[in-house]
Amino acid sequence: MAKLRVHNFSVSLDGYGAGRDQSVENPLGEGGERLHEWVFETRGGRAMIGEDGGDTGVDEDFFNRGVAGIGATIMGRNTFGPIRGEWGDDEWKGWWGDEPPYHHPVFVLTHHPRPPITMAGGTVFNFVDTGIESALERAFEAAGGADVRLVGGVSTIQQYLRAGLLDELHAAIAPVLLGSGERLLDDLDDAVANYEVAEFVSSPAVAHVVLKRAASKTS
Amino acid sequence: MAKLRVHNFSVSLDGYGAGRDQSVENPLGEGGERLHEWVFETRGGRAMIGEDGGDTGVDEDFFNRGVAGIGATIMGRNTFGPIRGEWGDDEWKGWWGDEPPYHHPVFVLTHHPRPPITMAGGTVFNFVDTGIESALERAFEAAGGADVRLVGGVSTIQQYLRAGLLDELHAAIAPVLLGSGERLLDDLDDAVANYEVAEFVSSPAVAHVVLKRAASKTS
Numbered sequence: 001m002a003k004l005r006v007h008n009f010s011v012s013l014d015g016y017g018a019g020r021d022q023s024v025e026n027p028l029g030e031g032g033e034r035l036h037e038w039v040f041e042t043r044g045g046r047a048m049i050g051e052d053g054g055d056t057g058v059d060e061d062f063f064n065r066g067v068a069g070i071g072a073t074i075m076g077r078n079t080f081g082p083i084r085g086e087w088g089d090d091e092w093k094g095w096w097g098d099e100p101p102y103h104h105p106v107f108v109l110t111h112h113p114r115p116p117i118t119m120a121g122g123t124v125f126n127f128v129d130t131g132i133e134s135a136l137e138r139a140f141e142a143a144g145g146a147d148v149r150l151v152g153g154v155s156t157i158q159q160y161l162r163a164g165l166l167d168e169l170h171a172a173i174a175p176v177l178l179g180s181g182e183r184l185l186d187d188l189d190d191a192v193a194n195y196e197v198a199e200f201v202s203s204p205a206v207a208h209v210v211l212k213r214a215a216s217k218t219s
Numbered sequence: 220m221a222k223l224r225v226h227n228f229s230v231s232l233d234g235y236g237a238g239r240d241q242s243v244e245n246p247l248g249e250g251g252e253r254l255h256e257w258v259f260e261t262r263g264g265r266a267m268i269g270e271d272g273g274d275t276g277v278d279e280d281f282f283n284r285g286v287a288g289i290g291a292t293i294m295g296r297n298t299f300g301p302i303r304g305e306w307g308d309d310e311w312k313g314w315w316g317d318e319p320p321y322h323h324p325v326f327v328l329t330h331h332p333r334p335p336i337t338m339a340g341g342t343v344f345n346f347v348d349t350g351i352e353s354a355l356e357r358a359f360e361a362a363g364g365a366d367v368r369l370v371g372g373v374s375t376i377q378q379y380l381r382a383g384l385l386d387e388l389h390a391a392i393a394p395v396l397l398g399s400g401e402r403l404l405d406d407l408d409d410a411v412a413n414y415e416v417a418e419f420v421s422s423p424a425v426a427h428v429v430l431k432r433a434a435s436k437t438s
Contacts, residue, residue: 013404014411015402177416177430187398188233192397207426209232
């Protein structure tokens with residue numbers, strides 16, 4: 001059965017997935033880019049931005065899992081871009097330029113309808129204003145049997161976690177203190193009973209955690 | 220110069236240092252004891268409870284740092300016991316029996332005065348109702364040049380952290396989800412600028428983090 005998976009979601013030691021004061025110039029918030037430094041030390045992460053070199057090993061293994069077997073992507077609107085409210089002139093087409101790195105259908109959660117945008121390289125941005133379950137159904141259908149990746153942000157992941165719709169969550173704890181921001185695992189309360197810690201493996205750079213939906217809850 | 224240090228403070232993946240619903244029967248809160256399992260797998264941790272065996276290696280190395288060079292201990296009142304408000308009949312003498320494992324002066328932060336209690340084996344519980352700075356001064360004096368260990372709990376550590384009085388904090392991140400409880404690194408905001416991540420080393424059981432007061436702030 002196809003799964004909904006989160007991969008390579010970096011959090012600080014104090015649990016934040018993004019710093020404070022997010023803006024167009026600083027989409028990850030103050031200090032937030034330090035959370036992701038480990039990615040760009042891996043061969044796969046460097047290839048993603050068109051650069052050679054990089055390390056193999058534990059970090060790259062985890063990084064690569066995030067692209068294997070994925071047929072569609074879901075993201076929150078704030079991950080797609082900085083615009084709030086109505087879409088306005090429809091000029092904004094994401095952070096990723098003319099050829100985004102997805103190469104498959106992407107479903108953007110929003111309260112404001114917008115026609116799909118077809119980009120170079122196979123990425124199509126679809127805007128879903130009918131809720132997280134509806135977005136997931138459409139994404140599974142578009143993925144055609146492959147898994148769906150949920151890229152973020154924090155509040156979107158929390159919604160899927162609390163609803164018990166997320167099958168796997170890979171977080172990378174980075175040795176960084178942010179002090180404030182958006183916290184990923186924030187007062188999940190009883191929702192944690194649905195998940196177990198399936199993997200806990202560290203490199204010198206980050207501690208990788210994989211949460212999986214508990215077997216008793218998937219039936 | 221003598222230091223104030225926190226050691227072996229276990230936190231969950233979601234950042235809690237104790238579970239919810241703490242009580243006399245369950246002083247670490249619901250699920251809280253799972254945070255500390257790694258300690259009792261080490262040789263030093265087993266010796267502390269009078270048992271043989273246990274592993275050596277990274278976890279034991281960190282565990283042992285918590286007893287080396289320490290001449291006095293500070294703890295919050297809730298770490299000393301479950302009694303709130305006035306001390307009542309003075310019967311409560313801590314969780315640790317007639318011979319507590321400290322073997323040196325211990326300073327318990329409280330709003331309610333109480334005479335010192337001398338226990339077997341060199342531990343003396345002193346009750347300080349004049350604030351965290353005053354407790355620290357008395358502890359440094361009692362330690363006679365050795366360092367002072369702050370054992371917890373969460374809110375006491377946060378007070379010393381925010382005041383910039385803590386020199387070192389060793390936390391052990393355990394692969395456990397609690398969902399709610401008392402969070403150690405909770406919205407520290409600008410206080411994090413005083414600290415840097417000095418060590419980040421993992422075993423299969425836990426990820427060890429050592430925060431140290433940034434050099435520029437200690438002068």
